[in-house]
Amino acid sequence: MTHDLLNFQAVRPVHPKPSTGTHQKVVKATLGDTASQVQLGNMYRRGDRVDQDYPAARYWFRKAADEGDTSGQNGLGYLYRLGLGYLKAANQGDATGQCNIGLVYDFSLIGSVNYRAAIDWYHKAARQGRAHAYASIRDLYANGQGVPQDYVKALNGAPRNLRKAFKWFENAALHGHSPSQLMLGVIHFYSDASVPLDYAKALYWIQKAASQGVALALFMVGTIHFKWLGVPQTYTTAIEWFHKAADRRFPQTQHQLSMMYLLGEDLARDFPKSWEWFRKAADQNFSESQFQVGNIYHYSRGVAKNYRAATEWYLKASGQGSGEDPDDLQGLEELIRKEKNKKLTCSKLMFC
Numbered sequence: 001m002t003h004d005l006l007n008f009q010a011v012r013p014v015h016p017k018p019s020t021g022t023h024q025k026v027v028k029a030t031l032g033d034t035a036s037q038v039q040l041g042n043m044y045r046r047g048d049r050v051d052q053d054y055p056a057a058r059y060w061f062r063k064a065a066d067e068g069d070t071s072g073q074n075g076l077g078y079l080y081r082l083g084l085g086y087l088k089a090a091n092q093g094d095a096t097g098q099c100n101i102g103l104v105y106d107f108s109l110i111g112s113v114n115y116r117a118a119i120d121w122y123h124k125a126a127r128q129g130r131a132h133a134y135a136s137i138r139d140l141y142a143n144g145q146g147v148p149q150d151y152v153k154a155l156n157g158a159p160r161n162l163r164k165a166f167k168w169f170e171n172a173a174l175h176g177h178s179p180s181q182l183m184l185g186v187i188h189f190y191s192d193a194s195v196p197l198d199y200a201k202a203l204y205w206i207q208k209a210a211s212q213g214v215a216l217a218l219f220m221v222g223t224i225h226f227k228w229l230g231v232p233q234t235y236t237t238a239i240e241w242f243h244k245a246a247d248r249r250f251p252q253t254q255h256q257l258s259m260m261y262l263l264g265e266d267l268a269r270d271f272p273k274s275w276e277w278f279r280k281a282a283d284q285n286f287s288e289s290q291f292q293v294g295n296i297y298h299y300s301r302g303v304a305k306n307y308r309a310a311t312e313w314y315l316k317a318s319g320q321g322s323g324e325d326p327d328d329l330q331g332l333e334e335l336i337r338k339e340k341n342k343k344l345t346c347s348k349l350m351f352c
Helices: 020-030 034-046 054-066 070-091 095-106 115-126 131-143 151-156 162-174 178-187 199-211 215-226 235-247 251-263 271-282 287-299 307-319 329-349
Strands: none
Touching (some): 034 054, 034 070, 054 070, 095 115, 095 131, 115 131, 131 162, 215 235, 215 251, 235 251, 251 271, 251 287, 271 287
């Protein structure tokens, strides 16, 4: 038995998104300052004032290394050595090493992304009870990365039945592991002979994860209230939870709020707020929002008409596989050409 609660797309970062506290350093690094790139790499490697994030560390070390910076090259070397250590441990059957090798392949810490290899290593770690491996298996199945997209398998991971999944997540959840708390909650939205459907327990565990700031959990609590799943249908409460998830930079929620503000559904129509949330989601490479930003520029919905910007955002969305195409991209290119010719004519005549 499935529910609309699970009709979400788990979002995995396309590239690192630094916190606001590192903004000045990020600006300099983005402009090509190799010292700042190395500093960011070390910050992410150590978890210094940011969440520890090896893929982000690799991203910035690679930027500096590609410019010939020896510190960046040494940073990459450290990550390569770390990966080799994981492999030795994994080959000896160590669950932590197996899970870490999965992460190496999953986020291209060494070499290119290989989701198929990542999920194989995650399964090995999961069979030894590594809760983080289950969370990673869930994400890969939810996104269809290396495996056919399958939300049921995203829930279950390696276990063949809900009882087995339940046991493997319960211990970690009781010790405060937020991904396991989230998964226990989702399990209760399914029913079989071993784990009965229980909305109250589902909400209890998902809220536990939400209380730790898990963006997906915040979104799901909002969805529970919005879709009336075992609770009174309260749009006000749902929207409060959606805002919490959106503030945690969860792009699907940002996109959903944008659409609600744009269409005036369950919220007063508000174009500036719609634009704000569309841009935030679009800047995280959420393709549906990129397409909508293109529409806003194309049809001047609350912003000045800008055919060139519209084209750029449509192309970004298309490149992300949004599944939506503007009606006439060639027509936009023609409008851009005419607009350019008009400006040239006005310049020559000194008036329009």
